[in-house]
Amino acid sequence: MTASNSSSRPTVWCIAATDSGGGAGITADVRTVSDLGCHPCAVVTAITAQNSLMVSAVAAVSNATLLDQLNALLLDMPPQAIKIGLLASQAQLDCLAAWLAAHVSHVPMVLDPVLSASSGSDFGRAKLDFTPLLAITTVFTPNVAEVAALIGSQCSSSEQLIAAMPQLLAMTPAHLLLKGGDIDDAASAEDLLYLRQPPFCAAQHAEQGFRLRTPRIATGNNHGTGCMLSSAIAAFIAQDWVIPDAIVLAKAYVQRGLSESYQAGMGTGALGHSGMPQCLNDFPQVLPLQGSLPTFEAHHDNFAFVSPIYPVVSNCAQLTELLRGGCLTLQLRVKSDDTAQLAATIQQAITLAKRYHAQLFINDHWRLALKYHAYGVHLGQEDVAEADIAALRAAGIVIGLSSHSFFEALIALSYRPDYLALGHIFATTTKVMPSLPQGLTRLQHYANIFASAIPTVAIGGIDLGNLAQIRATGVQAAAVVRAVTNADDVADAYLQLQQQWLQGETTWEVAYD
Ligand SMILES: Cc1ncc(COP(=O)(O)OP(=O)(O)O)c(N)n1
Numbered sequence: 001m002t003a004s005n006s007s008s009r010p011t012v013w014c015i016a017a018t019d020s021g022g023g024a025g026i027t028a029d030v031r032t033v034s035d036l037g038c039h040p041c042a043v044v045t046a047i048t049a050q051n052s053l054m055v056s057a058v059a060a061v062s063n064a065t066l067l068d069q070l071n072a073l074l075l076d077m078p079p080q081a082i083k084i085g086l087l088a089s090q091a092q093l094d095c096l097a098a099w100l101a102a103h104v105s106h107v108p109m110v111l112d113p114v115l116s117a118s119s120g121s122d123f124g125r126a127k128l129d130f131t132p133l134l135a136i137t138t139v140f141t142p143n144v145a146e147v148a149a150l151i152g153s154q155c156s157s158s159e160q161l162i163a164a165m166p167q168l169l170a171m172t173p174a175h176l177l178l179k180g181g182d183i184d185d186a187a188s189a190e191d192l193l194y195l196r197q198p199p200f201c202a203a204q205h206a207e208q209g210f211r212l213r214t215p216r217i218a219t220g221n222n223h224g225t226g227c228m229l230s231s232a233i234a235a236f237i238a239q240d241w242v243i244p245d246a247i248v249l250a251k252a253y254v255q256r257g258l259s260e261s262y263q264a265g266m267g268t269g270a271l272g273h274s275g276m277p278q279c280l281n282d283f284p285q286v287l288p289l290q291g292s293l294p295t296f297e298a299h300h301d302n303f304a305f306v307s308p309i310y311p312v313v314s315n316c317a318q319l320t321e322l323l324r325g326g327c328l329t330l331q332l333r334v335k336s337d338d339t340a341q342l343a344a345t346i347q348q349a350i351t352l353a354k355r356y357h358a359q360l361f362i363n364d365h366w367r368l369a370l371k372y373h374a375y376g377v378h379l380g381q382e383d384v385a386e387a388d389i390a391a392l393r394a395a396g397i398v399i400g401l402s403s404h405s406f407f408e409a410l411i412a413l414s415y416r417p418d419y420l421a422l423g424h425i426f427a428t429t430t431k432v433m434p435s436l437p438q439g440l441t442r443l444q445h446y447a448n449i450f451a452s453a454i455p456t457v458a459i460g461g462i463d464l465g466n467l468a469q470i471r472a473t474g475v476q477a478a479a480v481v482r483a484v485t486n487a488d489d490v491a492d493a494y495l496q497l498q499q500q501w502l503q504g505e506t507t508w509e510v511a512y513d
Pocket residue numbers: 310312331333363364378379380381383401402421422423431457459479
């Protein structure tokens with residue numbers, strides 16, 4: 001057995017107060033960060049005397065002691081992400097903000113303002129001015145009571161949280177995660193997310209609000225939920241998940257923590273810590289902030305890829321060769337502004353595919369797919385919001401949707417597609433991608449979580465050399481462009497890939513990047 005490589009654990013600084021009761025504060029942060037595979041460093045801002053029933057004292061550390069801790073860490077253990085929790089005074093907040101701005105302003109910071117705890121404790125900090133910290137914050141996570149204190153008016157409903165957003169956005173360049181768990185709703189809990197433009201994410205989700213909805217877990221043991229959420233976000237950011245993914249993964253982690261919460265003391269008990277989220281049901285639904293999704297008929301429960309190798313081509317000549325070669329799952333992806341030519345090509349392709357009873361997906365052009373009665377459409381995140389999904393459903397057209405992150409996959413699932421594409425796995429020259437290649441380790445996470453709920457297909461940089469590893473993750477299909485279209489004989493290239501996939505069922509093991 002080999003020891004795990006300590007350098008593979010990113011460092012997360014937790015700047016927060018102790019909780020003598022063990023369920024919240026820096027105790028919860030350190031457990032969370034460690035449980036999620038990062039190394040936690042603990043910078044104590046105050047020592048609290050508390051149990052599961054009450055907070056009886058908060059003793060601030062001096063600014064000198066705070067700076068001693070930070071300077072010691074900076075010398076030896078620079079952070080990949082920082083979580084900031086309870087701060088004891090305005091002087092401490094100002095001192096911390098100045099130090100962070102001077103030394104680590106490039107590091108992503110998650111700020112949980114901790115003015116009011118989910119256990120009901122009020123730390124008496126309602127008058128803190130967070131302005132200096134908010135200028136350098138990456139993700140800001142106030143709850144409803146904290147939003148009320150920040151904007152100086154009543155806030156106890158989702159509508160009031162939405163109304164508060166412009167005022168909060170004016171205070172900070174951070175992404176906002178407004179926690180609605182304390183809003184009175186028996187069935188579900190809903191946080192509101194406002195995304196700026198996160199790095200390595202497509203622009204279509206930037207500067208927009210979303211509802212992150214989870215079923216409410218019936219437990220009174222929720223001490224430290226805000227601490228756990230913010231430190232989990234920091235841990236996932238430190239592991240290079242894009243910010244929307246860090247947020248939905250952290251939400252899933254807290255949801256599981258609530259499911260596995262336990263009584264500790266006579267009052268508000270503590271949360272379970274159960275590692276990387278594994279269960280789709282723990283993830284929030286990602287819904288638009290305004291309006292609602294149209295209600296769709298159920299997706300085609302029995303859709304399956306006939307061919308696990310799914311070539312994506314741009315013309316009818318290659319489509320014909322593939323159909324003759326026995327390929328029964330294909331996509332026509334034509335990027336052209338010539339509308340007459342486009343319509344003719346799509347109509348011809350649909351007619352051809354029907355002759356072979358093939359599953360032909362039309363990329364992007366859902367109106368033409370409807371008009372010419374295609375078997376299926378493949379839509380990107382930018383297409384799906386404006387596509388008439390209800391009309392496609394009513395016409396019996398099978399729908400595949402793209403995703404490039406957990407966040408996008410959750411958006412896609414809210415449209416109830418028939419399959420989910422996971423991209424891009426390896427580097428590709430076929431198209432310019434805003435996202436980074438996901439790699440096999442991440443594909444394995446996606447497959448673990450999504451592949452049992454919906455057929456999945458991996459795409460991006462897949463060829464004969466890496467197909468076996470893709471197959472081993474458990475996705476149901478691999479979509480390929482260049483591996484087929486650049487071959488002299490496209491049908492032969494397809495057959496080799498198909499053969500490799502079918503052979504690989506028992507003989508290959510995944511080797512992670
Ligand atoms: C199987 C499959 N997966 C993903 C894509 C990408 O679709 P989209 O996001 O719509 O991007 P474009 O293909 O339109 O550039 C796909 N085409 N097929």
